[in-house]
Amino acid sequence: MVGVTRVGTYFPRRRLDRALIAQAWGARAGVGVRTVAGLGEDALTLAVDAVADCVGDGDPQAFDALYFASTSSPYGEKQVASLVATAADLPRTAAVADFGGSVRAGLAALRAALDGVRAGTIASGLVVAADTRLAEPASELEALLGDGAAAVAVGRDGVVAEVVATASVSEEFTHVFRTDAQRYLQLAEPRFGATYGYGRDVADAVGAALRKAELPPAKVAKLALAAPDARAAAEVAKRIGCEPGRQLVPSLLAEAGFLGSPDPLVLLARALEDAAPGDFLVVGAWGEGADALVLRATDALPARRPRPLADRLARPLPVPSYERYLRARGVLPAESVGGEAVTSVLEWKELRQDVRLYGSRCDACGLVQYPQARVCIGCQARDRMTERKLARRGTVFTFTVDHLAPVPELPMPMAVIDLEGGGRVYLQCTDATLDEVKVGTPVTLTFRRLHEGGGNRNYFWKARPA
Amino acid sequence: MKDKVAVIGVGCTKFGDRFDRGYEDLICDAAFEAYADAGIEPEAIQAAYLGTYMPGAGGGKSAVSLADALRLYDRPITRVENYCATGTDAFRNGCMAIAAGLYDVVLVLGAEKLKDRGGRGLPRFGHPLLAKGNSAPGLFALAANRYMHTFGLGRETLARVAVKNHRNGAKNERAHLRMEVTEEQVLKAPMIAWPFGLFDCCPTTDGAAAAILCRADLAPALSKRSAVRVKGVGLAVHTGRPYFDPTFDYLGFRSTQAAARQAYAMAGITPRDVDFAEVHDCFTWTEISNIEDLGFCAKGHGGGLVDEGRTAIGGDIPINPSGGLKSFGHPIGASGVRMITEVVTQLRGESGARQIHDARIGLAHNVGGPGAVACVVVLGH
Numbered sequence: 063m064v065g066v067t068r069v070g071t072y073f074p075r076r077r078l079d080r081a082l083i084a085q086a087w088g089a090r091a092g093v094g095v096r097t098v099a100g101l102g103e104d105a106l107t108l109a110v111d112a113v114a115d116c117v118g119d120g121d122p123q124a125f126d127a128l129y130f131a132s133t134s135s136p137y138g139e140k141q142v143a144s145l146v147a148t149a150a151d152l153p154r155t156a157a158v159a160d161f162g163g164s165v166r167a168g169l170a171a172l173r174a175a176l177d178g179v180r181a182g183t184i185a186s187g188l189v190v191a192a193d194t195r196l197a198e199p200a201s202e203l204e205a206l207l208g209d210g211a212a213a214v215a216v217g218r219d220g221v222v223a224e225v226v227a228t229a230s231v232s233e234e235f236t237h238v239f240r241t242d243a244q245r246y247l248q249l250a251e252p253r254f255g256a257t258y259g260y261g262r263d264v265a266d267a268v269g270a271a272l273r274k275a276e277l278p279p280a281k282v283a284k285l286a287l288a289a290p291d292a293r294a295a296a297e298v299a300k301r302i303g304c305e306p307g308r309q310l311v312p313s314l315l316a317e318a319g320f321l322g323s324p325d326p327l328v329l330l331a332r333a334l335e336d337a338a339p340g341d342f343l344v345v346g347a348w349g350e351g352a353d354a355l356v357l358r359a360t361d362a363l364p365a366r367r368p369r370p371l372a373d374r375l376a377r378p379l380p381v382p383s384y385e386r387y388l389r390a391r392g393v394l395p396a397e398s399v400g401g402e403a404v405t406s407v408l409e410w411k412e413l414r415q416d417v418r419l420y421g422s423r424c425d426a427c428g429l430v431q432y433p434q435a436r437v438c439i440g441c442q443a444r445d446r447m448t449e450r451k452l453a454r455r456g457t458v459f460t461f462t463v464d465h466l467a468p469v470p471e472l473p474m475p476m477a478v479i480d481l482e483g484g485g486r487v488y489l490q491c492t493d494a495t496l497d498e499v500k501v502g503t504p505v506t507l508t509f510r511r512l513h514e515g516g517g518n519r520n521y522f523w524k525a526r527p528a
Numbered sequence: 529m530k531d532k533v534a535v536i537g538v539g540c541t542k543f544g545d546r547f548d549r550g551y552e553d554l555i556c557d558a559a560f561e562a563y564a565d566a567g568i569e570p571e572a573i574q575a576a577y578l579g580t581y582m583p584g585a586g587g588g589k590s591a592v593s594l595a596d597a598l599r600l601y602d603r604p605i606t607r608v609e610n611y612c613a614t615g616t617d618a619f620r621n622g623c624m625a626i627a628a629g630l631y632d633v634v635l636v637l638g639a640e641k642l643k644d645r646g647g648r649g650l651p652r653f654g655h656p657l658l659a660k661g662n663s664a665p666g667l668f669a670l671a672a673n674r675y676m677h678t679f680g681l682g683r684e685t686l687a688r689v690a691v692k693n694h695r696n697g698a699k700n701e702r703a704h705l706r707m708e709v710t711e712e713q714v715l716k717a718p719m720i721a722w723p724f725g726l727f728d729c730c731p732t733t734d735g736a737a738a739a740i741l742c743r744a745d746l747a748p749a750l751s752k753r754s755a756v757r758v759k760g761v762g763l764a765v766h767t768g769r770p771y772f773d774p775t776f777d778y779l780g781f782r783s784t785q786a787a788a789r790q791a792y793a794m795a796g797i798t799p800r801d802v803d804f805a806e807v808h809d810c811f812t813w814t815e816i817s818n819i820e821d822l823g824f825c826a827k828g829h830g831g832g833l834v835d836e837g838r839t840a841i842g843g844d845i846p847i848n849p850s851g852g853l854k855s856f857g858h859p860i861g862a863s864g865v866r867m868i869t870e871v872v873t874q875l876r877g878e879s880g881a882r883q884i885h886d887a888r889i890g891l892a893h894n895v896g897g898p899g900a901v902a903c904v905v906v907l908g909h
Binding site for chain 2: 401402403404408412416429430431432433439440459460461462463464465466467468469473474476478480484485486487488490501512513515520522
């Protein structure tokens with residue numbers, strides 16, 4: 063049996079009330095909030111968090127492939143999948159690839175990974191899609207888009223949703239685009255594109271997949287259609303003979319926004335929250351054509367359901383003003399904050415310590431310590447160290463809230479954290495209200511963009527309240 | 529080494545935003561005053577030790593900036609840099625050279641020109657990823673918060689340290705910040721790094737200070753000044769990355785404790801014999817922890833000493849009668865030598881409105897890092 067074995071998601075904690083966007087531009091207020099990636103977050107960091115949610119307490123070394131999908135990758139040239147795989151501590155032999163081009167990349171990457179499992183080239187793979195697409199201020203897309211990520215594990219063991227059929231259509235259609243000279247996403251003809259581009263292509267792909275699966279539309283339990291608006295998805299549902307109210311998986315538009323390439327995978331996660339074994343799930347996504355995937359929930363699902371999206375979206379951190387949103391997304395640039403370049407020599411030498419987050423354990427006294435050292439800080443034993451992977455969870459031992467540190471967003475909490483299973487680290491805190499970081503606060507480590515020294519993106523771990 | 533080395537002259541510039549003076553000017557001002565105080569000519573100086581964190585422009589990372597400022601050529605000059613203990617460690621090296629019998633007369637000079645470099649606080653050097661985002665206030669605040677959490681100390685006690693040191697510094701014409709502050713002002717000041725507000729932090733300061741040392745047995749012949757003797761010195765280094773040490777309790781600094789033990793042992797005294805001390809109050813909490821680490825009271829009781837007024841001039845253990853780093857200012861490499869000048873002046877009975885009655889044993893202490901390097905110097909008659 064080939065299929066999905068686990069699903070994880072991640073959303074930035076910051077939320078912008080759409081009323082603040084409307085207030086800024088004197089427009090009619092949209093409903094709800096959108097998720098907003100902060101200055102230290104991008105598609106890469108969201109992907110690392112989604113992979114962590116998907117892998118959970120499982121062994122990341124057990125995966126032999128990782129595909130990353132995004133249209134808002136932090137790099138024009140430089141693979142993101144390999145850094146995500148390294149931060150997630152996948153083995154060095156994992157097959158990795160980046161998918162992009164359109165928001166169909168998320169579902170396309172999932173299809174490719176499932177094909178790999180079916181072909182026997184992937185035993186246990188991860189697909190992670192993440193986007194932080196930027197809309198022009200005051201444009202229609204600004205309120206619509208949201209930032210987020212989803213990760214899907216695929217394989218043959220522990221399948222919770224098996225692949226029944228796939229189908230694609232592909233045809234040139236200019237609807238949403240961003241050239242290599244543009245910073246903001248462009249929307250060509252909203253209503254025309256929704257009907258004749260999105261609607262026609264998705265309906266054709268889903269229709270073809272259902273015919274391949276010999277599945278009458280009425281038998282679909284969950285129709286998970288990534289869509290830029292609720293009406294477009296409902297129109298497709300009707301077009302293929304489904305009832306939107308009964309079969310359509312509710313979108314995240316009011317709670318998070320249109321997420322881009324992770325959208326279909328997030329909707330799949332939502333579908334798996336309450337699907338019954340045997341239920342047919344259909345996932346569809348558009349982008350100059352469309353992909354559709356028919357899955358059937360297995361008996362293994364009830365024991366391995368993903369954490370509900372409502373949990374993942376709980377405890378929001380409201381962005382206090384539209385201006386703060388612009389600052390968070392780099393539209394209103396902060397004064398440039400210098401940072402030393404991480405040379406490729408240093409990065410290479412310290413990759414296991416800095417990115418995989420391995421410390422040392424002293425074989426003489428048992429003390430786990432970080433960074434890696436040759437002489438034990440507890441008992442001074444020499445060269446008795448064994449490399450030890452550190453936990454991504456811990457407790458604040460002490461802290462401060464710095465109002466002057468050279469970082470783009472102040473005040474900034476910093477904390478000394480005792481990690482579960484040993485090791486003490488000292489990290490910037492993020493996504494926290496000022497009273498959340500104190501002695502005893504449980505925290506989770508999160509991989510973030512630390513600074514832009516040397517004109518590069520320099521990533522490292524930060525801590526966020528658990 | 530006890531009693532083998534004497535301090536026969538001291539000099540200190542006005543501390544502050546010395547935009548009117550260059551790095552080499554400050555060196556000259558401090559050195560010339562020390563020459564005059566000792567009553568010697570520079571030809572008598574056989575070796576010198578320069579304490580500086582960042583030599584002035586053109587000085588390079590060497591001792592050359594002292595040689596060029598004073599035209600003190602063709603003799604050994606060594607630059608000492610050891611975080612905030614730079615000044616006292618330069619002094620310690622000068623003492624050791626004399627005690628070893630190498631030289632009879634040595635100049636120790638600390639100088640720092642922080643204000644020429646613009647920006648706030650000190651430039652940060654370090655790993656491009658690990659501990660990134662730290663600042664000097666933020667690093668000491670980690671210790672302060674853990675200490676306050678453990679012992680239930682409030683910000684009010686921290687504020688009282690600032691009030692006392694500003695009161696002392698207001699009496700000192702060479703201090704950087706010569707105004708008194710109220711507890712309310714300190715508590716309501718803008719936040720720098722919780723729990724430190726602006727008045728919990730020492731300023732960044734320009735300044736220089738100098739001391740002339742000689743073989744104690746030669747002091748009467750060399751100088752008309754009544755010599756102050758070096759009773760003991762101690763220096764200890766602990767981890768510069770305390771935030772990675774899982775065994776560290778964050779309640780005080782082992783470097784200070786060890787340096788104090790060394791200095792007391794050399795001097796043959798106990799903390800009770802110390803009449804007053806200049807301690808490293810880079811932040812208000814640091815002074816409270818320091819007086820515990822130096823053995824003036826038990827761990828956790830430093831705040832009580834402050835609250836009861838026992839650390840004020842007139843109290844039983846006056847701390848920072850000069851005004852401390854808090855009010856006098858903190859030009860990194862100069863601070864330790866400046867403390868020596870205060871201790872010498874007090875022991876000579878020349879401190880005027882700040883004079884401590886019957887001061888016979890005084891102590892100077894630096895700690896930097898935080899907790900990475902500490903130096904303790906005990907002086908007496």
